[in-house]
Amino acid sequence: MNIVVLAGGNSTEREVSIASGQGICKALRERNHRAVMADPYFGMEKLEEDLFPAEYDIEEAAEKMRKESALLEETMKSRRGFFGSNVLALCEKADIVFLALHGSNGEDGKVQSVLDLMGVKYTGSNPLSSGMAMDKGITKMVFEANGVPTPKGITLEKGASSRLIDYGMEFPVVVKPCCGGSSVGVFIVKNEAEYAQALLEAFSYEDKVVVEQYITGREFSVAVVDGKAYPVIEIAPIEGFYDYKNKYQAGSCVETCPAEISASLTKEMQHYAEKGYEALKLQAYARLDFIMDEEGNMYCLEANTLPGMTPTSLIPQEAKAIGMNYPQLCEKLIEVSLKKYQ
Known part of the structure; x- marks a missing residue:
């Protein structure tokens, strides 16, 4: 081709x-x-x-x-x-x-x-699905309406009230631009001073930000290709959380695929990944990110419709776990994307 x-x-x-x-x-x-x-x-x-x-x-x-x-x-x-x-x-x-x-x-x-x-x-999803998934505020609403567990959160616009008490939330919270990617402009804040600074910086990227309850736990990701979930991968940053530096600086994270969690938790997370993919009407492939607390409660954070695709990115690692090498995966993503046009 x-x-x-x-x-x-x-x-x-x-x-x-x-x-x-x-x-x-x-x-x-x-x-x-x-x-x-x-x-x-x-x-x-x-x-x-x-x-x-x-x-x-x-x-x-x-x-x-x-x-x-x-x-x-x-x-x-x-x-x-x-x-x-x-x-x-x-x-x-x-x-x-x-x-x-x-x-x-x-x-x-x-x-x-x-x-x-x-x-x-x-390749990938159509314009409407791509736009919905890109907007973390809309994604959160779609997840909540379709039974996909996600942290409690709100979307704030510049000039609107930003007091957490007005929304029934308390510290710590995560502040992030509504439509940013690669965790650029994402902050975990524990008090009012940090919150005010985080809002200032997040609003420098765009006019809408998402504030959501911070969940302490392990971080995971699940690729969904043609509606079917791939093996779960766990991302364990050596320091901090899975931010821009940890995503792209070699040696910053320990990535384990398949993730070392029980078969039942694996099945549950794959189920919610597929459900989130379906709720957003995604096509061809996507990657959905999760966090799971100590009690095994899992929360879907977002969907990435064009996730990183270097040979060592998360989806290639998941594909490798089921015996598919990187060139085969790239060809597979073309194959499933062409189904849109049949």
Whole structure:
């Protein structure tokens, strides 16, 4: 197949996206697909005559994107539109676009909407489901309405009352941007002073934040592919919680797959992962994150519709536990995504 791997973009998760795209592109080439990388934001100066060449330098393409990252802040000040030159024309020529974008303008359904209007096939969920899952406030409401356990929480807008007592909550709480990703701008706060500072910083990312009751416990994640849960993986940060640094700095976490929990707890968590996936009307694949307290009560925190896809990311580790290597997984995600178009 001729495949465009879209990576980069202009979100706070740009660098992680480039790493995902690089791994995916290499894996698909190993499976004899003619995959190429493209950055939807910076685009490309021109379209080559051979859009999907037999020989392709993935490292060179990724390095070009990383160099352009230095221009991101200034470019965003001077540009109104999202898509760079020629990238959509390239996508039109592909059999499918593999979305390796993370965070805003990629995971939130906006790029998916454009591709839908163009009649271009792509991996992952449709625009509506992507948008719902990206908004942690909406996700929480959907989970509560569909019997998926989730921590008590509220969505705050700038200027609204932020007193916890008004919402029947007490410290400690978690404060996080409503639509952020990779735990950017997430704070665990224990008192009023920390709470005020956390709100200030979280509101610097966007105009809505989620405040939820902090649950002490073990952290887990479950991939759901084509509606079926993969093995549970446990993430144990060596220090702190599963924040941006711990997610992407090598050696910051101990990741165990399958997780060392009982068969009944495993089955229960997989059930809630599938239920959360269904409630949000997700498609193809997603990753749902959980926390479980000492009594075995589990809470679904969020759903990631375009989760990290480097060879050592969580979903590849879960796939490996059932005998599926990384290139096979990348091909599987294309296969299940194409079901949307049947």
